Amino acid sequence: MRTPCFPLARIAMLVLSVTTTGTAMAQTAPSATIVPGERLSNWLLRQPADLFIDGLIWSRPEDMRVQRQLKKELLAEGVLSDWLRNAPVTGRAVIARPEVRWLQAHPKDDPILREGDGIFAGPRPQFVTLLKQDGSLCHVPHTPQARARDYVEACDGQAAGHSWAWLTQPDGQTQRVGLSSWNDSTQMGVAPGAWIWSPADAAKVPEAFSDKLVKFLGTQGPAPDPTTATSVAKAPAPTLTTSRQQQLSASDWGGIGLLQTPTARMESAGHMRITAAHIQPYTNLNVMFQPLDWVEAGFRYTQVSNRIYGITTRDYTDKSFDLKLRLLQESAVLPELALGWRDLAGTGMFSSEYVVGNKRTGNFDWSLGLGWGYLGNRGQWSNPLGALGSKFKTRPSPEVGEGGKFSVNTYFKGPVSPFGGVQWQSPIDGLRLKLEYEGNNYQHEPLSNNQKQRTGWNAGLAWLVAPSVDWSVGVERGNRLMTALTFNVDLSTLSTPKLHDPAPVRFTNAVPATLGPSGWTPTAEVSAAQSGWKVTGIQQQGDALLVDVDQAEGTYKQERLERIVPVLHKDSPPDIKRFVVNLSDRGLHQSTQEVDRYAWIAAQTQPSTPATRPTIFKDVPPAEMLRSQPQSDAAKGTYTIAPSYTQILGGPDAFLLYQLGVSATAEYRFSASTWLSGTLNLRVADNYDNFKYTAPSDLPRVRTYQREFTTASRLTLPNLQLTHVEKLGADHFVSLYGGALEWMYAGVGAEWLYRPWRSPLAVGVDVNRVRQRDFHQNLQLRDYGVTTGHATVYWDTGWQDVNVKLSAGQYLAGDKGATLDFSRRFSNGVSVGAYGTKTNVKAKDFGEGSFDKGVYVNIPFDAMLATSSKETASLRWTPLTRDGGARLDRQVQLYELTSLRDPKAMVFRSVQPVEPRTGAAVFE
């Protein structure tokens, strides 16, 4: 039954082409001979029409080294040793598309064949091959629309005991697929010639080995058809369409869950979800984030329709935060397990803790949990943690006080109730039905607001009405209708093609003999138009073209740089071999990118493999900068006029207080590093008639005059300041500024920042002497003045793209303390973060909320708009505006201004569709 596998040797029997230094293969077809220097497409045009190009192997000897190392690592594992020893190292690289006429139109994907290259291809295979643990091969006739599980069953009689399969398609692409009812998901088909590796769970083959093996299989080309009938299994039935991805949905509380109860499930990192849910008397507006794969967190506003907010006539509004941590990922035996807190830092009205597990069986996802607090109000069981001490047996009242505190003394205390249920993914795409048993007893509702409850069983459905929109409806408590709408988006994949940008300058092979009669002026203009950057100087120096760029802003800097290069190439004489682009912002030189022109040209005209790929873009340390002649930088004024909108949510006067207006922003540059900037805002429409409330405060009123500042004048000057920035030495930067620094404060200030180039660490200090501005936001000042400033450490942890910022100093109310800020920044530049400030102000003096805290999302406009933009949308939620822990909102911050020194400055890019590129390693 065993068939030794020498796939390349077999393939070589069919069509083989290797030039002189290729591996020793037999029977080279005359038509298959490579002519060094010809394109792959030309070689293909000489081949038989029935050649299976999808499985074509293009190999280069230089790429064998890495693959040899991969094979060595696999052999070290001691699994499949005999088979691996006989498997050749091929040096295979990816071919983007097996279509001759397409390759001809895409020279970047059409390799120019070289001496030593090898090409191997044969007729279309008819089988799929399962590599078994003993090194034998099981060949199964290819069946359209059969999935990996079907082939495993065809070989082994059953797929039970095989949780996973690793699939290698004949073009080298790989995928890991679930074979069981707990891990089934939407799957690719299996092409003829594919390899499948599916060790039995009992064999306990390390997953790392399987991950590497499947990549190595990608270097082998299509699996060979059998030479004898004995190794052939029966063809499977097509069942691909039965594979389905588990569709998650939000609970009434915004987190992934059923109706009232949470589950252990989570979305992948980057997801953000907004859920509006209503069930009398509660309306929840939930905002949930998934900053890491194992952390779900968010906040909510809860309106209680039959209770009023303080002395007003408005519905009572509560604010709360949630956190859920995944403890365990589901496996064949173990459930997914999560630990969570609901309302962990609000007033504690709904404070709950829970532990919950999930196990999936096909279209059913079962959850079972234990709830404390609101989720366990039924109190059916005594607390199992009671064994650890009697203090766990009863749940103390939360220390609500001013709200907003972490009531650690109540966590996991008191009686518990079980909860759980099931979500069924119906055959109708997008429709999920839910049934749950909740642990809450509505006779213990907060605000003495008990509700009738006929049963603890709730039922409902979630319906995917649009790709990102879920509509949910259900019956809860046995007598109430629940409705909810959820909007879900994956921020980490946010991207929009730049359809409205200027058309990119097309690459041309032609190189001008000399510089054009207009000199470099047109080059600078087109470069500026292409990049959105200001080109301040351009000059040839030896074999280098030096290009000075200022205002090199925007998140996707590498993409902007890549748009400049074709412009420089188009106008540069042949003796220019390097483009040296100095990137500055506000006159602060921070980074230099050197482009190897001829390597770049080569990359435009042909693909290369990893081992032969030249370095095109070189990140040059600032100390090595070559500078062009300084250009006169004429003072220049700019302005923009745009609609403005500001709002206050969740206050006692109205849930939403808003103003619409027109905002004019102007700037006058005295030099590259000195500028005057200001904003004038005209409030056109608002609902400030409702704005009556001025929050009480025992502290200097540094922020709680919000109503007065907001309503005093329709025409305001939120900002008018003079700013100067300077670079002191290699890694030191300073700024000086004065004027109306923000809408509430005016004064002077300075900042120093030490930021080594490409370092994950930076340190800064800012000191400001400010006075409170007049409520009309004009040029007059009030009496209150303060010196405020902070020392700040910035740290890019390098762990899961998490950044940490710690600031300590004196705040606007004169209180002293620290602010800790965590954020996750995704590869498309979108970041999600949370911060908290604790100062020496006592909670009762701070007032409602106890301490300052908030969450934020920063989204580069580049990720959203069809036109390139340097701006970033900063969306920030703070539960309350209080006087403690309040910071000056400085308009210019050196850490932002020196973002070109960030280790990832040239890394952030728009999310591109995953497209195979010729030359990529099959295991990249």
Next chain:
Amino acid sequence: MYKHPAPPQVHRTPTVRMWLLFLAAVSALSGCTSTGQLWLKTAQAALHGGSNASEPTNTKYQYLRCIINGRTLFLAKGFTDETASGPIETWYSGGGEVIKLLNGRIVGTAGITPEWRNVRYSNVPSWDVMAAASPGPSSMSYTRTRDVMPGYLYGIQDEVQVIRLASSTPENMGSVVVEERMTSTAQPLPAALYRLQQQDGHWRVVASKQCLSERFCLTLEQWAPPPVPTK
């Protein structure tokens, strides 16, 4: 090789309208943040949408006008390869995407999602036979086998019934319209329509509507640049 000055592409591009909706929701929750620029720019981008390609003017090339989801672009013929099945025409979009036609039927696409590869037809009745057939249901059918990417759906087999429709509209005077319905397949597609006209003594496809998936259909129509007025 034909190169269009601007590269309108065949593939579908994500719309920003979804983000407009998202931003509306997000902005409605963003405390004291001025989002005016965000609104304005997003709205501008949303309103602009995708643009149509300008009409080519180079009379040296043969063109197909292609309409996808209301957007128009032009394909230029790059090659005609003689094969045992007949001449296969390769048509390029400005973005370098490829559509290959055999007697007006799609036999391959590249750079488009989805891609059809290795399309094989068997027992296809000729257009001349179809034009001579009586309008209405017929027993004529053929088998098509195709590989579809992405997804590695290799070897999908379609049984296609070919029906000549009655020509009733003025637009179709002098033409024959043929519909092709799939009677058996693992990947159902909407029916394809072909408008035939006689050229050089044979019936040929001058326009068609064909679908690569349930949601991705394109119309292809022979098109020639208007003649340049002589001075």
